[in-house]
Amino acid sequence: MPRLETLAIHAGRGIDPASGAVAPSPVLSTTFARGADGAYPHGHIYARASHPGRDALERCLAALEQGAAACAFPSGSAASMAVFQALDPGDHVLAPDDMYHGTRTQLRELLQRWGLQHGSVDTTDLDAVRAALQPQTRLVWLETPSNPLLKVSDIAAIAELAHAAGALCAVDNTFATPVLQQPLDLGADLAMHSTTKYLGGHSDLLGGAVITRQEDAFFARVRAFQVQAGAVPAPFDCWLLQRSIATLPYRVRAQAANAQRLAEFLAAHECVAAVHYPGLPTHPGHALAARQMRGAGAMLSFRLREGRERALAVAARVQLFTRATSLGGVESLIEHRASVEGPYTTTPDDLLRVSVGLEHCDDLIEDLRQALV
Numbered sequence: 001m002p003r004l005e006t007l008a009i010h011a012g013r014g015i016d017p018a019s020g021a022v023a024p025s026p027v028l029s030t031t032f033a034r035g036a037d038g039a040y041p042h043g044h045i046y047a048r049a050s051h052p053g054r055d056a057l058e059r060c061l062a063a064l065e066q067g068a069a070a071c072a073f074p075s076g077s078a079a080s081m082a083v084f085q086a087l088d089p090g091d092h093v094l095a096p097d098d099m100y101h102g103t104r105t106q107l108r109e110l111l112q113r114w115g116l117q118h119g120s121v122d123t124t125d126l127d128a129v130r131a132a133l134q135p136q137t138r139l140v141w142l143e144t145p146s147n148p149l150l151k152v153s154d155i156a157a158i159a160e161l162a163h164a165a166g167a168l169c170a171v172d173n174t175f176a177t178p179v180l181q182q183p184l185d186l187g188a189d190l191a192m193h194s195t196t197k198y199l200g201g202h203s204d205l206l207g208g209a210v211i212t213r214q215e216d217a218f219f220a221r222v223r224a225f226q227v228q229a230g231a232v233p234a235p236f237d238c239w240l241l242q243r244s245i246a247t248l249p250y251r252v253r254a255q256a257a258n259a260q261r262l263a264e265f266l267a268a269h270e271c272v273a274a275v276h277y278p279g280l281p282t283h284p285g286h287a288l289a290a291r292q293m294r295g296a297g298a299m300l301s302f303r304l305r306e307g308r309e310r311a312l313a314v315a316a317r318v319q320l321f322t323r324a325t326s327l328g329g330v331e332s333l334i335e336h337r338a339s340v341e342g343p344y345t346t347t348p349d350d351l352l353r354v355s356v357g358l359e360h361c362d363d364l365i366e367d368l369r370q371a372l373v
């Protein structure tokens, strides 16, 4: 089996047999010609059902996560939504107490009305997870490391608990990426991504993905919500995403190395009350992250000793970091997270979340040093 760096470049890609082109081009056609016998000799009928660029991207995503198949979506939110919609009314979803607020909003505001029940639990506590499972639990949703507190949950142990309870286990692997963590290999059934983030990597496309360990009836329903409900990414976005994935391993590792240094700098700073970064030995999930990840990632968050006003002041003073939401791009971003998460936020309001980019780390540290005075 080729290694990840090789898969990121070659999986789903090849020389174009018609032209000999080495670099793939997006095929923008929405419809595909039938033969005189009525068959579809190239395997595509209509671009919502399938098109060459999405097929190539999905083969690449499946290979990166060591899955059997993948579905590409127009956003991470469309991807999580398809997984939830593949469940039945009356089913129960167990979700983490710290997770991307938009995913929680889907469960709370969109899916409850459709009869899907959900509960939340601290997924870093296995006893709490065991106790929170219900007879109707059909899906345990994990996000590890979590957004924005970087909590680390034990994928292998929770997948086992989920399976014993007759539930699937899905992992939002957006923060870690397949470079640093492979949930399917650890026993999860589904890996999900907002490909808007590291896989896209340049803050210029929206996308999502669900990758499955096996092509089963549940995944067929996820696929149906992609194709029949029309949650499909455009050919140009598929092409752009696959172009970015080629450099994913190198971007992620370099960004994670920057994040480690930045976290160490922040942890030693007198104005900082806490740093949430699994690469620090003081992080409660450090040992687990070292076991189930191949690096602690490039996201971190930190809290200021003097509270919300201080956090806002630091965010206001940075020069190199951009004050913006989202993450995973080559440019470093900083965000006062509680103020974008809406009325149900549980994020401390003295917390800043940082997406560490590919700039020189000394420049990033200097910028934070001058902002923290």
Ligand SMILES: Cc1ncc(COP(=O)(O)O)c(C=O)c1O
Pocket: 075, 076, 077, 078, 100, 102, 103, 143, 147, 172, 174, 175, 193, 194, 195, 196, 206, 207, 208, 326
């Ligand atoms: C961990 C995580 N999952 C899912 C999403 C949703 O992805 P998208 O914005 O592509 O819909 C986000 C977005 O920030 C995220 O951070």
